[in-house]
Amino acid sequence: MSQISEKRHFSHRLRDTNSAFLPARPAGTAPIRVGFILQPHFSMMAFTAAVDAVVTANLVQATPLFTFTTFGLNATTVRSDLAIDISANATLDQLVLEGDNALDVLIVCGGFRCNLSEHGPLSQVLKAAAKRQKVLGGLWNGAVALAHAGVLDRLSCALHPDNHAFARERFPSVEVSTHTMMVEARILTSAGPNSALEMMLALIERLHGTDTVRAIREILSSDRVANDGENRLATAEDDPTMPDALRSLLRLMSSNIEEPLGIEELADYVGLSRRRIERLFQNHLETTPSRYYLELRITHARRLLLQSSDSISSIAVACGFVSSTHFSHCFKDFFGVSPSQARQQKRG
Template sequence: MTESQTKRTFSTSMRDTNSPFLPDGKQVGTRPIRVGFILQEHFSMMAFTAAVDAIVTANLVNTTPLFSFSTYGIDQSTVRSDLGIDISVNDTLPHITLEGDNGLDILLVCGGFRCDINQNPALNSALKSAARYKLTLGGLWNGAIALAHAQLLDRRHCALHPDNHAYMQEHFPDAILSDQTWIADNQRFTSAGPSSALEMMLSLIEGLYGKDTVRAIREILSCDKNNDSENNQITQTRDNPNLPDLLRELLQLMNSNIEEPLSIDELAGCVNASRRRVERLFQTHLETTPSRYYLELRITQARRLLLQSNESIANIAVSCGFLSSTHFSHCFKDFFGISPSQARQKHRSQES
């Protein structure tokens, strides 16, 4: 099968990278899931932004918004974070909407190292009301303590910052304290810190929208994830330690030869392997053929240059190994549903 005959759908790894730009991205017929964050005084800014980052990125990797979010102070319009930065919230607890088209679906309490862990009547009342409306409830850092005060963690597993374990065990024996960094138990999501807040939210998102959405989010957020290596290089598909060394070497060769693509036989010769073995590696580990992956890699590089630079379409075509700008335009439209010039115009209109 020649390149021009290849079906223009991305394989798994490249689909995640390109998902925000695909015409057949996941469409959601209902309104976005509404998430509310209750910010306690001295809340952990890192935990809060990690959780928000997950849902904002979920929107970026889909063609329609999956989430909206709002923030609430207990009784004030500005809340001070643990960094001493004042955050203006959307509203206060008495004005949380729990029903109707504008009602919340998820409500999370954002705690922090210096947050007051004593029972707050207003917060208690808001959480109990949310539970009556069957909202998914959660806590970041020590936000689980507020849920425990409202008796919403009785016989439920929960995660909590280690500094607060003794308090939880002493005051809430009916809550099942976990040693895990985050945990989900029957519409209760709790996490112990910033990194676990992100993982908790990704788990929640996966339950709502599936693994493909979470894979696409990780593609954006995990480029600098620490893999216990001795360097601090950005990680990409070719750096995946779970892939065979030979395949990683092939992926590196492809990445290094975008402008003048190597043939599959040339790639095989560079790594002293047979063409058949190369094809088998790609099919087994990436669920695609080497030629298709190479084309997707080049069209993805072209899409990035198209949307992130003012380079001419003709120059982009050449720099990404296409025979002509016409050939490039046809390939691009096959994958993304619109021409390169239309994609650039659409992107710029969205930014303005």
């Protein structure tokens, strides 16, 4: 078993998985306020993809990074492209751009059947937002509203292909890109649901760094299709960027949580020397085999602790710890609280 150190920190791969449960960082600025303007017949898939990125960003950190508000143009009930009525939080005339509750990011949500004519009040809001240096975005054909407001002049934008001809004819000073997503200094546009998610991740990375985005991706891409076309849950041992030998080692570790294998046993199974295994872990995971194995087991224990009613002693045994005391000390080293405190906080 690994010895307990005074303080432990997760290596980069498992840090993402556990980021929401780690001790909170020192208090910083207030959460970024994001406003979504829902046009009639907006794309539900594009909207929910964008919102999912924001909500998941809050889930992977101990303190909220974003808040979001939805706005209807003239009413608080807006019909989506799926003929599902969505209740917005407020109407366009209630949108705040100055003061304590001012929005930082404003995103126009379009859709296949959205009206492409200019909406005067929306243009005024977008012009005022641009003047105040707010970040503006458009989903599907939301960039058309930005173009009507004049905030896309001499910039590139992404639009759904069905709207390219219209935009090129109507807005000659705007470059309509063939890319699915465009990120300018303060303007972000996307052409559909998949690129809506990527657009928001680009914004989140700009604001909160690659670690946060990597943690979001780990949650949202857990069911991605493998290279061989097979639909299966994504795990570290399926990462095609890692050598086959390392992936075999990770599979062995994942399959032997309750009774961890020693490094010599791992070496025998894969036919590699101990030194070669240590180099593989250092080069690709920036940690040692024993350290990764411990992080893997403590992550498994955290999931059991917070998602089941099993006793702490049973969880300790199931995750390969020599005693519940050893497990409790190790858990607190990583997460800053004891297992019982973590469980109480989760229930609270």
